[in-house]
Amino acid sequence: MTEKIKDIFIKxxxxxxxxxxxxxxxxxxxxxGDHGINMSRGFKKVKEKLxxxxxxxxxxxxxxxxxxLISTIGGAAGPLYGTAFLNVSKVIPDSDFDIDSAIEIxxxxxxxxxxxxxxxxxxxxxxxxxMPSVESxxxxxxxxxxxxxxxxxxxxxxxxxxxxxxxxxxxxxRASYLGERSKGHQDPGATSSYLIIKTVVDEIN
Amino acid sequence: xxxxxxxxxxxxxxxxxxxxxxxxxxxxxEIRAVGGTAEGEIGTDPDAINAALEEINKEDGVIIxxxxxxxxxxxxMVMDWLDEDVRKRVVLADAPIVEGAVxxxxxxxxxxxxxxxxxSIESLDIIKKN
Numbered sequence: 001m002t003e004k005i006k007d008i009f010i011k012x013x014x015x016x017x018x019x020x021x022x023x024x025x026x027x028x029x030x031x032x033g034d035h036g037i038n039m040s041r042g043f044k045k046v047k048e049k050l051x052x053x054x055x056x057x058x059x060x061x062x063x064x065x066x067x068x069l070i071s072t073i074g075g076a077a078g079p080l081y082g083t084a085f086l087n088v089s090k091v092i093p094d095s096d097f098d099i100d101s102a103i104e105i106x107x108x109x110x111x112x113x114x115x116x117x118x119x120x121x122x123x124x125x126x127x128x129x130x131m132p133s134v135e136s137x138x139x140x141x142x143x144x145x146x147x148x149x150x151x152x153x154x155x156x157x158x159x160x161x162x163x164x165x166x167x168x169x170x171x172x173x174r175a176s177y178l179g180e181r182s183k184g185h186q187d188p189g190a191t192s193s194y195l196i197i198k199t200v201v202d203e204i205n
Numbered sequence: 206x207x208x209x210x211x212x213x214x215x216x217x218x219x220x221x222x223x224x225x226x227x228x229x230x231x232x233x234x235e236i237r238a239v240g241g242t243a244e245g246e247i248g249t250d251p252d253a254i255n256a257a258l259e260e261i262n263k264e265d266g267v268i269i270x271x272x273x274x275x276x277x278x279x280x281x282m283v284m285d286w287l288d289e290d291v292r293k294r295v296v297l298a299d300a301p302i303v304e305g306a307v308x309x310x311x312x313x314x315x316x317x318x319x320x321x322x323x324x325s326i327e328s329l330d331i332i333k334k335n
Contacts, residue, residue, distance in 0.1 A: 074249060116281065
């Protein structure tokens, strides 16, 4: 199981590194233009660390991911994703996980991001991709969906959430300085969050 | 003496602000500046903030001046890592970085407490130009 989680994070790293230019382009439109550079620097280091070390359990592995991102990203994404993964490291099970653990992981990530960024849904941030996707997991559980289908639904909702940031006016972060002019651009943070969620789902399913 | 920690996205801003504040301080006020990423680019380095804070966190505490988003976020995160009793005497000021650092250096040099310094530098008067 720990090998599987390691593979997932290495895949996430590859996806973020591949999307460096895309994320930077999105951030240049409404922010300081460093999201892609910062994220790919952080995940390059994550890949390096995970590839050269073995971990006894998932918690240690995810904690390493969190601390590496905090130390190397250099922008707001460092404390945000770092605290999210630090929270995830406290709840991730070592056994095969079910929908309940998926919900717990999602909720702990949201709590971590909100603790640092103090944002709500609808403020044109990474939470606009993550919060609806966690909500969709809760709904899928109520509907009695299989984990595989619930995860597909979660990915779809994250993508819709990311797309929904396009018309929003930013009220948090550097983009909020632009006021009305932040409308009409997809949020780079919501985009990196979607890419992470998509990769996790595709790797598990 | 209350110590002062200056955190900026830019090393030049952090160092320049420290330089400015040091012109005014009495000699035993400790001031540290942390700016930029570990690679010397624009950004913040939580590990460097943590290390600087550890160095200057003495019994009278530390006032932190920070500039934007991730600097503030990184400072908050590092403060959460502190032990409860240490955490009590570390404050992130709601003050502009340059004016805040200069006034804090002066007031700390006069032997004022954290709360006295905060009430001066968190006042709107500090940014009035007209």
